Amino acid sequence: MITRHFQLGADFPEVSYADWRKAVEGDLKGAPFEKRMISRGYEGIELQPLYTEDIFPTREDPSGVPGHPPFARAASVLGNRLQGWDIRQEPDHPDPAQANAQILDDLAGGGTSVSLRLDAAAWHGLDADAPQAGQWFGRDGVAISTTADLAQVLDKIRLDVAGAWLHAGAAFLPAAALYVATAQANGVTPDRLLGGFNADPLGTLMHDGSLPVPVERALADTADLASWTAANAPRMTAVEVNTSPYHDAGANSVQDLAFLLGSGVAYLRALTDAGLDVSLAARQIQFSISVGARFYQAIAKLRAARVLWAAVVAAAGGTPDAQAMRMRVATGRRVLTTRGQSVNILRNTVAAYAGAIASAEAITTIPFDAPTGISTEQSRRNARNTQIVLAEECHLNHVVDPAGGAWYIEWYTQTFVEQAWALFQQIEAQGGMIAAIANGWVAERIAAVETKRERDIASRKVPITGISEHPSIHELRTPQQVIDRAALRDATARKLAAWRSGHASGTALAALAASQDGRTAAAIAAAQAGATLGEIAAALVPPGSEPAHVSPLVVHPYDEAFEDLRDAAEAFATRKGHPPRVWLAGIGSIAEQTARRNFSRNLFESGGFEVLGHEAATDVEQAAAAFAQSGATVAVICSTDKRYPAVVPELAPKLKAAGARHVILAGNPGAAEAAYREAGVDRFIFVRCDVLETLWSLLRAEEAV
Template sequence: MTQDILALAGDFPTLSREAWLALVDKALKGAPFEKKMVTKTHEGFSIQPLYTRADWPSTGDPSGFPGVMPFTRGGTAAGAVLHGWDVRQEHAHPDPAAANAQILTDLERGASSVTLRFDAAGRAGFDSDDAEAADLAGVEGMMIASLDDLDTALAGVFLDGAVVGLQAGAAFEPAAALLAALWARRQIAPAAALGAFNADPLGTLAATGSLPMSATRALSRLGALAAHTARSYPQATAVMVDGAPYHDGGANEVQTLAAVLSTGVAYLRAMEAAGLGIDEAAAQMVFSLPLDADIFLGVAKLRAARRLWARVLEASGASEPSRAMRLHATTARRVLTRRDPWVNMLRGTVSCFAGAVGGADSIAVAPFDAALGVATDFSRRIARNVQVILLEECNLGRVNDPAGGSWYVETLTDRLAREAWSAFQGLEAEGGMVAALESGALAGRIAATWDDRRKAIAKRKDPLTGVSEFPNLAEAPVATAPVDLAALRQAATTRLSAARWDGVAPGDFAAAIEAVGTGATLGALARALGDGAALRVPAVVPHVLAEDFEALRDASDDWLAAHGQRPKIFLANLGPVAQHTARATFAKNFFEAGGIEAVAGAGFDEAADCVAAWRDSGAKVAILCSSDGLYETKAEDMARALKAAGVSRLYLAGAPGERRALYDAAGVDAYIQAGSDVLGVLGDLHAHLGLAVEGSAR
């Protein structure tokens, strides 16, 4: 019996790249290939429209196999195939009791681990009732200052069954002591305790520009914490290297990876100084990388990170199994919008997909309302179920490194790894991460990158759906979880003052755990474990991509509240619908991205009718919208009539070409088209109409 073998595409001739390029050139009709077909990234990469086997070696694949050097394809041979990835949920409700209800719900309905974000007071090393932290208590995190507070937040949580991660900023050691003391209170065997203390003092220094101790002291305390963790809690980790402080500041992916590598090296040295061997030190580290809405770049970023860290550890003398990076992925905060926040569901889905395909060990998807305030039950449910669906219904973890072998992804991974390694070497040549932060050099480079990205956003080269593109001025506000901060602060003051600790200040982590058991608070431990030498450096200022457009929308909302209506622009549409619709639609989206309501007029043939409709609209400004052909016959007369009637600023939708001088003379003040500086035009119009723009929300 014979079996026919189906040869896909076997009857078609093999085409060369040159033949394909010839067809493309024909389709472009003389337009430049580089301009029309090649995409430039903020890393300086040119993304080609087509990748072939010529772009990646077909033999001796440099990415290797999962679970072995260079670990590009995964830290373990099986990846997420056997057990999936760790579905993590971050919690930041100020009230520990309310947070506990949310934590239990998440763990019961799909999450497998949680992260507790301490409030701004706790992250700075203050108790919730400290006078120096009066405006920080309950801000962007949980009010946890004592063992009882943490016990309340984690009531009913099996601490030997679910990993509890901490985000405690500069107070990483006091927060770790609270969790370790809770393990002791709950009688969790040290060998069974699950947790991630997530000490990252350099990340805190980058994000805030300050530490309540010297960098030397902070690294020494990190090393001591890691040494104690390695000896006492074999299933816990002490250190996290977080890329978010740099990424949130506007860094591109090369800069983010370089900062992460340099930080990791600084932490390795600190742990070795504390007595840990290189393999032991590597085992204490987890890396966290934020992911934007670019799937391919996100996948390549995670793959490149594993390859780079394996190279660092190889050079440091670590054994091959110890070189596998433990990798956590999160939704990048900079992509989340306050306007049309429903779109954030899609952004979270994209980042989760990239994290899963890129081989992250754990993933946290941000709730869609995270940029607005405290997440609701509904938004947390959606964030949680995004992961559950991708994991259990889409079976996304069933294939290990599904992007492996893709000529595009492999090429992008390689380029990203090489450029990041070079940038990392540059940081090390400057003296390492501490020196780069203290000098402000890193913050300056990231700020320059943000300026370039900001210009691309302003011109909508980097579009933001629901914000700079397709805005909805009539959208209903999204309610977040209600929080009475004043009541929570008063309750915390009463709770802490009733049990104010007056014991002996601990000198090391073991003593700190014991002190917590006798009533020591986070603030007391922070004072005792620091060295009193506050450090100040230029911060990596955080940004969100939508901040400039959202500032314009905020100003529009203020105008609406003060005047009962939004600022308006009249769409002076010329001729029949078929002639003006395209540019009228473009103009409406253009101006409403800045909160300027577009009032559409009918297709006008006579200037008098257009002027009358403009007067009825209540707008002070107007824009001519039609085809180039009708502009030639009607634009000048319409412009003169509108300006004579009192239009204070007149725009024209489209490029004026050779007729610009004529249109200018008729009264057209400005032109909008694809590639215009949308933000600049809108900001100028806001100033013209008298709207006050306070700046970004952050």
């Protein structure tokens, strides 16, 4: 029998933070610790290289336990340990029949619920055949105008088992009415119905720039829907706070959290002002949070969101169980790229991983080819299988809050809580989220962050794998399904005409238009009578009311600037038969060339240039002769700083004489810039230079734009 206890740490002396830092500073050989070892994100938070108990004491367990306030660790005691998280996928085909096939395939392949986004026409409260719907029909969702359309989308789906979470923009109340009427027609009563109506008028206002009614009227309808849901559909939620409009426009994590909190408080006030108890009102609100590809940051952000919401509900007098946030996590659209789409698989994995580690109740992963159109069967399968692998092979749901107690994550969570709360107080000082949206304050704060991020992307300080780093100009695009939207709209219009001729909904619509209270019940009655989504939406607009308008937030995908470059280069290739070309004139041994050759190749291929040049030891004469035979018009000198003073004055004129329109030096010239320019160098490329400006300038010179 072994009686001795094995303790690995006992064999090593304890090392203090001060001792560790002293050793690191010795290795830095005089370089500033703060500059080399501390990083800063767009929140302005200093991220240390090492976290210890001294930095964030955990002995008193400040995060509590899962399922109890402050809910940092999970909304329930066992987190996702028993049933796993909800794998909630979204169809993207505009045809209801095709969307249904996508949903059934997702559910058969491991999905557990449905996120159903209506197309842009329905989102704006328009039927498919409305004259104004032309530009929006079939865009960004499923074309739904009637209960028949919705029944087709949800055919063979147990709405009391899988359920659907709707995303209908300004038409949240008409969509909710169609959903309830469709379910009842199929034998599912509201008390058994599962899902969410997801009214989010503030998010819609920021996404679209408008609402068909004043904000106050939209909030009143939101409260009416919540009251009806609380009384009739206990397995549904009425309201959603969705951070995607802010996140995709460029908001940092602190802003995401503050805007989430500001919107949640606005909805909580609207619901309680309408007579709902604060705890009942809080349970009607769920949160959909977009995350990017920085998973430690995402984990901390999600944990902080729960802490912040619990604090708000507690301050409002809500019960402890009402303080628990209902959370869905989704991959942020801004991080998905149009080219290099295979890397989107990794971005999806990071987002899903963060959601799972942070104990989100539901996760949505986006198909990797979503940025370029209707997703393929393969990409949809990959999206849901990413979650299945994390759950069933990585067993991420087998441990409740695995990040709990990690000094870095706990510190990051608390820092986000403090900074987001401070920003939320600024929102309140503006008069609340509604006022902060209306006066442009929210958009201004996001724009300041996005401007800095765009500068960093342009200089490749923020790399985008597969786009600005390690791009492939010869990649094969994923074939996309071509949809004849005009033909689909014509067919839908014919169905709508037949539908209207077979249903008399005028009386129900008149009752809805005349209603002041109980508008949700009246809208459901209209849907049951055969009213279309557009007809219900029109009846909900009070006579003489003015639409709400703001400047919409613009989605800023990380890759958009480089995608524009690639498009211009591809257009050039179509006209000329080849992409714009660059020749790498390496000088010296291969070892002397390699670093700057690789740097230059990455830089130019990120703009769609074809990079030519042989990797071989060469001298000035050989380099100039090789360039003359290359067919390129841009030459890039690649060697070492030590060689440049002797090489550049001799090589640059020879490259010009050989036909180079532009001679570029790879490296920061420092004090030698004037001499190199006099020798014939036109431009310099180096770490943190403005890559976009350089490449656009060359494309313009090549008449590619």
